[in-house]
Amino acid sequence: MVENRPWMAWITHLVLLCGVLLVAFPLWVAFVASTHAGGDLLSGVTPLLPGDRLFENYRTVLGSGLSASGGVPVGLMMWNSLVMALSIAVGKIAISIISAYAIVYFRFPFRMLCFWLIFVTLMLPVEVRILPTFEVVSDLGMLNSYAGLSVPLIASATATFLFRQFFLTVPDELTEAARVDGAGPLRFFLDILLPLSRTNVAALFVILFIYGWVQYLWPLLVTTDESFYTIVMGIQRMVTVADAEPQWHLVMATAVLAMLPPVAVVVLMQGLFVKGLVETEK
Amino acid sequence: MHKRVTFRHPLLPYLLVLPQLAITFVFFLWPASQALYYSVLRQDPFGLKTKFVGLQNFERLFSDPTYLNSFDVTIVFSLSVTLSGMALGLLFAVMADRVVKGAATYKTLLIWPYAVAPAVAGVLWWFLFNPTIGILAYALRSLGYDWNHAVSGTDALILVIVASTWKQVSYNFLFFLAGLQAIPKSLIEAAAIDGAGPARRFWTIVFPLLSPTTFFLLVVNMVYAFFETFGVVHATTSGGPGQATTILVYKVFNDGFIGLNLGSSAAQSVILMVIVISLTMIQFRFIERRVQY
Incomplete structure (x- = not known):
């Protein structure tokens, strides 16, 4: 603080509190709605204080789902989301770290071509090639499978770039020392480079887990079998019930459950999250 | 290298x-x-x-009023999301940068919506604005405005803009905060000694020094508004009422999967690709020569 102006401090806190309220308000209302009986929500305005149906509602949602939308238990959807998010995070990190290693630590013909081919994927988000990608996945028989949910989203230029940037900062002396001691490329990668990349891997993991969890369009396309629904897209099936008002108390319970894991990751691993976000984007 | x-x-x-x-x-x-x-x-x-058919698919698209309308909607939508999201993010970041006590708590409480899926954000705000039971629709009604996003295209567009912005503020906040913390305090102190008040210091020193972050966020937010907001639209308004919230990405999906118009959907994909590629190029060119003062 450059100078002492007490009224500025008050305004600062006031604005920040407004921000926090603005950000938290929808979550609070969703939580409150998820603790009421269905009937309470349909008569008049949404209440602002929690009701007494917390456990009943969440048990219903997790265990048996909504009958109006196929009755897929939300517990199963969360499991699918978890599998998808974890496979995307682990898969992306695994394939990008080895390809970055090859590009940085080896001289081989077509090295730059490989680099550019990977680079191009930055410019082709799934949204712009929806239909043909869907066809490929369907031709490969990967519809309604965990592989179909995760593999097409695994290639990522950002992760490869991140590792490339990091490898370039690793001192050459380490490589020389390893070579003098007789370590081959694989040994050097496993015993030196991988342990050095630990924090980067962790930060990237946090970002990619969230990326995988919030996917919407892709699961919507490749899953027609209800047992492969992910929770984020499952909510959409719950709110678009034909000719009826959605069962808001259960929809909101599902929304809260859909937000819980990634938000918990952000809040609990804030340091890694911020590091990962800043590094993947620059 | x-x-x-x-x-x-x-x-x-x-x-x-x-x-x-x-x-x-x-x-x-x-x-x-x-x-x-x-x-x-x-x-x-x-x-x-x-x-x-050569370029006929493209010619048809650009003479198709619904496609041109979708272009307009996308531009209004993405500009609103980008500008309001960045303005709020900057406001909170400037405030959080000033705060001495509790900065970490404010940060935690402001960043979590980043982890909320766009579709879920959409459903939350859809519920808040629900014409019969939503609390915000009720508040608006008591102020004399009859909110109904199922009928009014403007209301529906505002709804998806609010939901998309709400989710993105945390992202802008984090990057602006990082940018603010990188500005040397000595510059600001020097200006203060010369008698510049907080507002003047912000507009003449802090804001120009933030320009690299601002440009970067401008591109990222445009990409977000163009592509990642599909979930917000699809889970709530489904592009309606009429075509009021049919953004380009939604139209590609709708024409390809629901309308099964292969050629048209592919042509739209190509147009989107051109947009992404140009945005990415702008971002990369800019990052290579980061604006520095």
Whole structure:
């Protein structure tokens, strides 16, 4: 603080509190709605204080789902989301770290071509090639499978770039020392480079887990079998019930459950999250 | 940049890049080339015959009022999301940068919506604005405005803009905060000694020094508003009422999967690709020569 102006401090806190309220308000209302009986929500305005149906509602949602939308238990959807998010995070990190290693630590013909081919994927988000990608996945028989949910989203230029940037900062002396001691490329990668990349891997993991969890369009396309629904897209099936008002108390319970894991990751691993976000984007 | 010390191996490097290249080819390059290829073809309604039509699909799109309307909607939508999200993010970041006590708590409480899926954000605000039971619709009604996003296109567009912005504020906040913390305090102190008040210091020193962050966020937010907000629209308004919230990405999906118009959807994909590629290029050119003062 450059100078002492007490009224500025008050305004600062006031604005920040407004921000926090603005950000938290929808979550609070969703939580409150998820603790009421269905009937309470349909008569008049949404209440602002929690009701007494917390456990009943969440048990219903997790265990048996909504009958109006196929009755897929939300517990199963969360499991699918978890599998998808974890496979995307682990898969992306695994394939990008080895390809970055090859590009940085080896001289081989077509090295730059490989680099550019990977680079191009930055410019082709799934949204712009929806239909043909869907066809490929369907031709490969990967519809309604965990592989179909995760593999097409695994290639990522950002992760490869991140590792490339990091490898370039690793001192050459380490490589020389390893070579003098007789370590081959694989040994050097496993015993030196991988342990050095630990924090980067962790930060990237946090970002990619969230990326995988919030996917919407892709699961919507490749899953027609209800047992492969992910929770984020499952909510959409719950709110678009034909000719009826959605069962808001259960929809909101599902929304809260859909937000819980990634938000918990952000809040609990804030340091890694911020590091990962800043590094993947620059 | 290159490494001075490298390894030599006839096979290993190829094996290491193979998984990523294979996935890139199968799921990125091949589908993208297919989109290019389909965009110059037209299928008859029964899917029996396909013929080469050159650029006719594109010509049709640009003379199609619903497509042009979708362009307009996308521009209004993405500009609103980008500008309001960045303005709020900057406001909170400036305030959080000033705060001495509790900065970490405020940060935690402001960043979590980043982890909320766009579709879920959409459903939350859809519920808040629900014309019969939503609390915000109720508040608006008591102020004399009859909110109904199922009927009014403007209301529906505002709804998806609010939901998309709400989710993105945390992202802008984090990057602006990082940018603010990188500004040397000595500059601001010098200005204060010269008698510049907080507002003047912000507009003449802090804001210009933030310009790299601002440009970067401008591009990222445009990409977000163009592509990642599909979930917000699809889970709530489904592009309606009428075509009021049909953004370009939603239209590609709708024409391809629901309308099964292969050629048109592919041509739209190609147009979107051009948009992404130009945005990415702008971002990369800018990052290579980061604006520095």
